[in-house]
Amino acid sequence: MLALVLALALGVTLGLLTNVSVPVGWLTYLGVAVLAAIDACLGGVKASLEETFDDKVFVSGFLTNTLMAAFIVYVGDQIGVRELYLAAVVAFGMRVFENLGTVRRLLFRRWGWE
Amino acid sequence: MGLHDRLPSKDTLVHLRDESTKRLNAQGNLVGRSFNEARLVASLAVGLLLVGFLLVAQMRGHATFTGSLERQSDQNLAIIIQQLTAENNVLRSEIVRLQMRLLEASQATEDRTQVLNEAARELNSVSVIAGLERAAGPGVSVSIADPERVLLPQDFVRVVHELRSGGAEAVSVNGVRVTATSGFASRNGRIELDGTMLAPGYTVIAIGEPVSLAQSLELPGGLKTTLATFPGVVVEVATDDELTVPAGTTAGFTFGTPVEDE
Numbered sequence: 001m002l003a004l005v006l007a008l009a010l011g012v013t014l015g016l017l018t019n020v021s022v023p024v025g026w027l028t029y030l031g032v033a034v035l036a037a038i039d040a041c042l043g044g045v046k047a048s049l050e051e052t053f054d055d056k057v058f059v060s061g062f063l064t065n066t067l068m069a070a071f072i073v074y075v076g077d078q079i080g081v082r083e084l085y086l087a088a089v090v091a092f093g094m095r096v097f098e099n100l101g102t103v104r105r106l107l108f109r110r111w112g113w114e
Numbered sequence: 115m116g117l118h119d120r121l122p123s124k125d126t127l128v129h130l131r132d133e134s135t136k137r138l139n140a141q142g143n144l145v146g147r148s149f150n151e152a153r154l155v156a157s158l159a160v161g162l163l164l165v166g167f168l169l170v171a172q173m174r175g176h177a178t179f180t181g182s183l184e185r186q187s188d189q190n191l192a193i194i195i196q197q198l199t200a201e202n203n204v205l206r207s208e209i210v211r212l213q214m215r216l217l218e219a220s221q222a223t224e225d226r227t228q229v230l231n232e233a234a235r236e237l238n239s240v241s242v243i244a245g246l247e248r249a250a251g252p253g254v255s256v257s258i259a260d261p262e263r264v265l266l267p268q269d270f271v272r273v274v275h276e277l278r279s280g281g282a283e284a285v286s287v288n289g290v291r292v293t294a295t296s297g298f299a300s301r302n303g304r305i306e307l308d309g310t311m312l313a314p315g316y317t318v319i320a321i322g323e324p325v326s327l328a329q330s331l332e333l334p335g336g337l338k339t340t341l342a343t344f345p346g347v348v349v350e351v352a353t354d355d356e357l358t359v360p361a362g363t364t365a366g367f368t369f370g371t372p373v374e375d376e
Contacts (some may be wrong), residue, residue: 007159011166022175030172037165044158053150055157062161
């Protein structure tokens with residue numbers, strides 16, 4: 001668990017140090033992609049707590065979810081339904097909260113607080 | 115044999131073997147599980163690292179986007195456009211106004227320089243004519259020999275007059291400039307110009323067009339011939355490309371005042 005927190009902190013530090021900035025045109029795409037990535041990571045944590053974690057599933061899910069999320073927003077832009085990104089945001093947002101709830105409950109069980 | 119007695123029974127051996135196998139399997143499972151654990155942590159860590167990195171990049175991009183025009187609503191954009199257009203118009207009219215002023219100013223400067231140049235030119239010619247400045251240029255040098263001192267002031271007046279008729283711009287006699295207020299006089303049988311005694315062996319220098327100056331004196335029946343009839347008088351006229359006439363002294367008005375005419 002500590003290693004995961006450290007990895008997140010390292011990513012943030014790396015981002016701050018390299019001083020990257022997303023081009024304005026890519027903002028919506030990357031925003032939704034980041035949401036999908038957060039969802040995938042929470043799913044991974046949940047699976048590991050349930051002891052059903054499979055790294056192949058995690059990596060493929062991480063990649064396809066982020067890419068597809070960005071792609072859906074792109075398609076929405078192309079066909080004139082710019083609000084399509086809302087669908088992705090709602091779907092991933094709900095999944096993030098669901099996963100968060102499950103992870104919380106699993107952690108409580110593991111730590112014997114339940 | 116005692117050795118036989120010490121051997122464990124078959125059951126015990128089987129039990130021991132099973133025990134070992136179980137422990138081995140358990141260990142194997144443990145190895146496998148920790149291996150899986152490492153892969154889990156590694157992949158999750160990489161995923162989280164990516165998430166952190168992308169989050170920061172996204173936040174930074176968003177921060178720059180917030181201040182940009184693309185974020186403004188259509189109404190705001192319309193207002194901004196209106197403001198900018200109005201500002202543009204004001205600036206444009208100011209440019210026109212300033213250009214007009216620049217034009218006026220440069221015209222005024224031009225006029226002033228023109229007036230100044232003209233004034234300077236006029237002043238120059240006036241001061242040459244008035245004899246305030248040294249004058250140099252082509253002209254004639256007239257040497258008059260009068261060993262017997264028969265020449266009178268009016269003869270010099272005539273010489274100067276003839277030269278002026280021929281277009282002389284500046285005239286001097288024996289190094290004394292003849293100005294507008296100059297006068298020849300006779301004192302004790304000697305010729306004076308503005309109070310300066312003129313020694314015989316006179317030299318009259320006139321600046322002007324050399325040929326016409328020479329002609330004005332050397333005309334048939336002209337002044338040269340007339341003067342030559344006096345005893346001992348010899349007049350010689352020589353043209354020269356570079357002659358100098360000294361500056362004269364001109365007294366200012368004492369009794370009169372300049373009157374400006376319309």
